[in-house]
Amino acid sequence: MIAYTDKSKGLRGLSCFLVEMRTPGVSVTADYDTMMGDRPCEVTFDNVRIPATNLVGSEGDGMALAQQWITEGRILRHGARSLGVAERCLELGISYSRQRQTFGAPLAARQAIQFMIADTYAELQQARLLVRDAALDLERGRDVRLKSWIAKSQATEMGFRAVDRCMQMHGGMGLTTEMPIERMWREQRSFIITEGAAEVMRASISKKVYDLYE
Ligand SMILES: Cc1cc2nc3c(=O)[nH]c(=O)nc-3n(C[C@H](O)[C@H](O)[C@H](O)COP(=O)(O)OP(=O)(O)OC[C@H]3O[C@@H](n4cnc5c(N)ncnc54)[C@H](O)[C@@H]3O)c2cc1C
Numbered sequence: 001m002i003a004y005t006d007k008s009k010g011l012r013g014l015s016c017f018l019v020e021m022r023t024p025g026v027s028v029t030a031d032y033d034t035m036m037g038d039r040p041c042e043v044t045f046d047n048v049r050i051p052a053t054n055l056v057g058s059e060g061d062g063m064a065l066a067q068q069w070i071t072e073g074r075i076l077r078h079g080a081r082s083l084g085v086a087e088r089c090l091e092l093g094i095s096y097s098r099q100r101q102t103f104g105a106p107l108a109a110r111q112a113i114q115f116m117i118a119d120t121y122a123e124l125q126q127a128r129l130l131v132r133d134a135a136l137d138l139e140r141g142r143d144v145r146l147k148s149w150i151a152k153s154q155a156t157e158m159g160f161r162a163v164d165r166c167m168q169m170h171g172g173m174g175l176t177t178e179m180p181i182e183r184m185w186r187e188q189r190s191f192i193i194t195e196g197a198a199e200v201m202r203a204s205i206s207k208k209v210y211d212l213y214e
Pocket residue numbers: 034038039040193194195196197198199200203
């Protein structure tokens with residue numbers, strides 16, 4: 001849990017704590033089903049007391065820790081995972097379009113389908129470079145916030161375009177739960193919102209870019 005320990009210090013007054021769910025005063029007051037199967041909860045804290053040893057890091061570290069974890073997640077989870085989704089969609093799309101015949105020819109012979117494959121492949125290469133570049137700088141201990149916003153927004157949107165095209169080229173089969181496509185589609189759509197909505201990523205990018213070109 002991240003909470004204020006000194007509100008007068010603003011963001012530097014936030015601290016991070018481990019809170020056992022069985023601690024008196026902690027209760028789950030709502031939980032929600034989502035289209036991805038995740039179940040986010042609303043947790044209420046009512047006069048909760050925890051030992052000082054439950055403090056993570058030092059007092060005032062809360063914002064820095066949260067930012068570190070979410071920045072890593074944007075590159076190594078949402079970013080990298082989107083590359084895997086697009087790669088799998090290429091495999092599925094190429095295999096199915098070679099095998100499926102419509103109106104006397106395989107789908108792979110249709111330019112409309114070839115363009116979907118070409119766009120997915122080209123966009124995947126671009127996103128892979130962004131994610132790897134950000135991951136390399138992260139490993140080197142550099143400030144990767146700008147690169148993480150770019151990698152997260154570009155890779156997650158690329159992944160969704162890839163799985164959406166894959167669904168389209170599979171026709172009705174793509175909508176069935178026989179195939180993994182509809183599940184990837186639901187999950188990939190959620191990544192454009194979680195860990196920072198696409199618009200919030202763009203707002204952060206543009207603020208930084210205005211600063212860079214001052
Ligand atoms: C399954 C699940 C798991 C989650 N896990 C975590 C977690 O572990 N830790 C955590 O901290 N959070 C978690 N979240 C929260 C998640 O990060 C937020 O839902 C997400 O960042 C979007 O914030 P919000 O829902 O408050 O949407 P809002 O901030 O209410 O925004 C709604 C929409 O408005 C638009 N918008 C918002 N701000 C702007 C802006 N400045 N400019 C233009 N458009 C804007 C965007 O389109 C956005 O999607 C989780 C959410 C879900 C659904």
